Amino acid sequence: MADDASEEKTEDPTQKKLDDAHKRGDVAKSQEVNTWFMMAGGTLVLSTFAGSIGGGLENPMRNLIENSWMISTDGHGLLALTKTLLYVTMGAIGIPLLMLTIAAIAGNILQHRLVFSAESLKPKFSKISPMEGAKRVFGKQAWANFAKGLFKVIALGVVMVAVLWPERDRLDAMIHFDIHSVVSTTLSLTVKLMGAVVAMLALVAIADFFFQYRQWFEKQKMSLQEIKEEHKQSEGDPHIKGKLRQLRQQRMRQRMMAAVPDASVVITNPTHYSVALSYKSGMAAPVCVAKGVDEVAFRIREVAKQHDVPIVENVPLARALYATVKIDEEIPVEHYQAVAEVIGYVMRLKRSPFSR
Structure with missing residues (x-):
């Protein structure tokens, strides 16, 4: 009975256990937080840089089409055209892409320290084990993901209806708009819709982060025996320390x-x-x-x-x-x-x- 009790993982993990988990790449991480940062970054980019991106691409493309008869079709000419288009495209979307990259990194840094580990690349039997696979399919994490996905679908539908239903008359009238008005209206509605989605996903991300952290923390818990073994490893086995102390005393006595x-x-x-x-x-x-x-x-x-x-x-x-x-x-x-x-x-x- 005492052995069984000592094997139950009832004790909070030590700092060494948490540090070792971090080195292995085993950290508390919510994918919903990353998704929220990407959506928020995308909304910010779209609302801030949509005009400059469009303007940066419109003039070069217009010139390309108007002067297409002057483009050389040999290898050197096509290569030069490709480079020009690449530079124009990167000039137009470079800063927005950088902002999205920063948003993706920020989503990870907010949750845990940066970690570089190849542990996840190592082959593990548990990844192909039918029993472990069944646990992943029918376990607590799987049910949480199902409930989260169902909530997101329902919430997304509610948000779309709440945002677009008041604009139904405006959407019907868009068939009579000129192209610039259509683009402007579409951009406005898209930014408004994405803003509402970001607000909804914020609630999902916060709830999912605390759930994932709790699951991860429970997985890191230790048994009393594990704590004793870790203490022995960090402080040294008392028997070995006693023998070393005895040897040091013996050598000191001989020297005296x-x-x-x-x-x-x-x-x-x-x-x-x-x-x-x-x-x-x-x-x-x-x-x-x-x-x-x-x-x-x-x-x-x-x-x-x-x-x-x-x-x-x-x-x-x-x-x-x-x-x-x-x-x-x-x-x-x-x-x-x-x-x-x-x-x-x-x-x-x-x-x-x-x-x-």
């Missing part, structure tokens, strides 16, 4: 013991603490080369005896040095005088004719 024979003095509290100090002429202050408590302290004293390193018993100084100084660091200023007395005593002892 190797430095004890070169120490100038070992200051001890005979039952617990040992601190080995090294001092040579020219040094600013003595340096701690080894320290330890209990078993390590006893081992430091044993090594010191084997190599004739002086051992001085000073209970308060041994405890104070052990608590305040680190390996390979100079002793603190407040202990200068006490340590100087000990080292002076050791030096006098070495100069004594009765010393070993």
Whole structure:
């Protein structure tokens, strides 16, 4: 029962899980938002640039037709004509196309950060699995898409009727209009209709975005076991960290013991603490080369005896040095005088004719 509960994806996804999903290209995305931006961009382009696009194409095309008898039909002439038409067309529609491109990109950026991933191109068995296919056809997403499509068809019909029905008399009279009036009226009604459609699609896009985000967020949820495994990967396995810490302590102890024979003095509290100090002429202050408590302290004293390193018993100084100084660091200023007395005593002892 506990295992089953831990496998239930009931926990909110961690930031690492969300970042990994983004790297794979798995992001919350509503196609309706993109559609809305494209429709809104198209409406803006049509209402703003329709005249300039028409004017930019009308004169070159008129000249082409009027002077068609002068066009060279050989390969070089046709190539030059094609280039001219391409330049004219791009000059007329270049800015509107750029605006539509910006609208398409904005529709994605608004929903999520830009993502570049080839994960979706990799072959997956789930894409050809009949079971997975059935889930896609009869799943919650499929029913949501069906309901959304049905609503859009009905809403679009209502919008078209609401916009065009009051203009029915004007539409009937268009058969008597000249071509310029027909174009102007058609453009006006088209922009008005597209504006209404954009307003309707805004509601669909907002609702669909929240639905898609909720579906995506639910898919990213994690089980307790997954959170534990992720924590192990990010923080490190406690057992491995313990072994690494043990190895580091062992190496540090070996290095300390190797430095004890070169120490100038070992200051001890005979039952617990040992601190080995090294001092040579020219040094600013003595340096701690080894320290330890209990078993390590006893081992430091044993090594010191084997190599004739002086051992001085000073209970308060041994405890104070052990608590305040680190390996390979100079002793603190407040202990200068006490340590100087000990080292002076050791030096006098070495100069004594009765010393070993």
